[in-house]
Amino acid sequence: MCGCGEPHWGWGPHAPSSLLLLSLLCTAPLGLLGGETRQLLEFDGTNMLDVAAEPLRKPYPPYSLAEFSWNNITDSLDPASLSATFQGHPVNDPSGAFANGSLAFKVQAFSSSGRPAQPPRLLHTADTCQLEVALVGASPRGNHSLFGLEVVTVGQRPDCPSMREQHSIDDEYAPAVFQVDQLLWGSLPSGFMQWGPVAFSQKQRSRESALPCQASPLRPSLVYSLPQSPIVQAFFGSQSNFCSFNLTFGAPTGPGYWDQHYLSWSMLLGMGSPPVDALSPLILGIVAVALGAPGLLLLGGGLILLLRHKQHSEYQSIN
Numbered sequence: 001m002c003g004c005g006e007p008h009w010g011w012g013p014h015a016p017s018s019l020l021l022l023s024l025l026c027t028a029p030l031g032l033l034g035g036e037t038r039q040l041l042e043f044d045g046t047n048m049l050d051v052a053a054e055p056l057r058k059p060y061p062p063y064s065l066a067e068f069s070w071n072n073i074t075d076s077l078d079p080a081s082l083s084a085t086f087q088g089h090p091v092n093d094p095s096g097a098f099a100n101g102s103l104a105f106k107v108q109a110f111s112s113s114g115r116p117a118q119p120p121r122l123l124h125t126a127d128t129c130q131l132e133v134a135l136v137g138a139s140p141r142g143n144h145s146l147f148g149l150e151v152v153t154v155g156q157r158p159d160c161p162s163m164r165e166q167h168s169i170d171d172e173y174a175p176a177v178f179q180v181d182q183l184l185w186g187s188l189p190s191g192f193m194q195w196g197p198v199a200f201s202q203k204q205r206s207r208e209s210a211l212p213c214q215a216s217p218l219r220p221s222l223v224y225s226l227p228q229s230p231i232v233q234a235f236f237g238s239q240s241n242f243c244s245f246n247l248t249f250g251a252p253t254g255p256g257y258w259d260q261h262y263l264s265w266s267m268l269l270g271m272g273s274p275p276v277d278a279l280s281p282l283i284l285g286i287v288a289v290a291l292g293a294p295g296l297l298l299l300g301g302g303l304i305l306l307l308r309h310k311q312h313s314e315y316q317s318i319n
Contacts, residue, residue: 038064038151039063040063042141043147043148044059045256046144060142065103070086095141096139097141098139100137101261102137103135104134106130106131107129108129110126112125116130119196119200120198123275123276127270130267131267133265135147135264137261137262138261140257140261146257148246148248150244151245158241160218163183163245164182164184165180180196181197191270192270193267194268197213197215198212200263201250201260202260210255211251211263212251214247214248219243220241220242221242249263250263
C-alpha cells in the first residue's frame with residue numbers, strides 16, 4: 001500500500017528519504033524496522049508538569065514494536081478504500097495489559113485529492129499516504145497514563161529533517177485546531193510528514209474528545225541501526241543517518257485515554273511539498289462580511305449626507 005514497492009515512484013538507492021519513511025511505515029509491523037527503533041511509550045501523567053518535557057519520574061518500560069505479534073496483512077487488505085490495517089499486541093505481556101487490547105496501524109493510499117471524513121481532515125493528494133494509529137482496550141499501568149510514540153527518521157543527509165509549524169485562522173475542518181505540524185526533508189522539500197497537533201479519546205472524533213499532541217525536538221540518534229532491514233540497506237546502504245523525536249498524546253487534566261481506553265492519531269506522508277490548505281468558503285465568507293460591512297456603512301453614510309446636502313441647497317426662503 002501507499003506505493004510501497006511500486007516502480008513508478010522512482011525508488012532506488014538514492015530515492016528521497018520520505019519514500020523510505022513511507023516504506024518503513026507500511027512495513028513497520030512486519031518487523032523490518034528491527035531493534036528498538038519504534039516504541040509505544042507510556043508515562044505517569046500525574047507526575048508531569050509539561051508533557052513536552054521529560055517526566056519527573058522514570059516512564060514505564062516502553063513497548064517495543066519489534067516484539068509485537070501482528071495479524072496477517074492479507075486478511076486486512078481493503079482494495080475498495082486502498083487501505084490495510086496492521087493490528088498487534090506484545091508477544092510477552094506478563095502484566096496482561098493487552099489481554100483485551102491492541103495497537104493498530106492503518107495505512108491508506110489515495111487516488112485523488114480530498115479530505116478524510118473525520119478530523120483533523122488534512123488535505124491529501126494522490127501522492128500522499130495516511131497513517132492512523134489506534135490504541136484500543138489496553139489497560140494503562142497508571143490512573144492517568146499518557147501514551148506516546150517514538151518516531152525515527154532515516155536518511156543520507158548529515159542533518160535531521162526540519163520541523164515547522166504552520167498556523168491558520170481556519171478551524172472549519174478541525175474545530176479548535178489552528179495549527180499543522182510538518183517534518184520536511186530538504187529545502188525544496190523532497191518529502192514530508194504532516195499532522196494536526198491533536199489526538200482523540202473516542203472513536204467518534206469531536207472537540208470534546210480532542211487531546212493535545214506535542215512533539216519533542218528532533219535529535220540525532222546515531223545509536224539506532226537497522227541491520228535487519230533490507231529496505232534501509234537498499235535505499236541508503238550501510239551509511240545511514242538516524243534522527244528521532246517523541247510524540248505525546250494528552251494532558252494530565254481533561255479528557256484522556258483513561259475515559260474509554262481509546263486513543264487515535266493520524267498523519268500524512270508524501271513526496272515533494274506538502275499540500276497547501278486554502279481558506280475554507282466559510283472563513284472567506286466571514287472575512288468578506290467583516291471587511292465589507294464597514295465599507296457599506298461608510299458608503300451608506302456618504303449617500304445620506306449627499307442627499308441631505310442636496311435637499312438643503314434646493315431650499316428657497318419665502319422672504
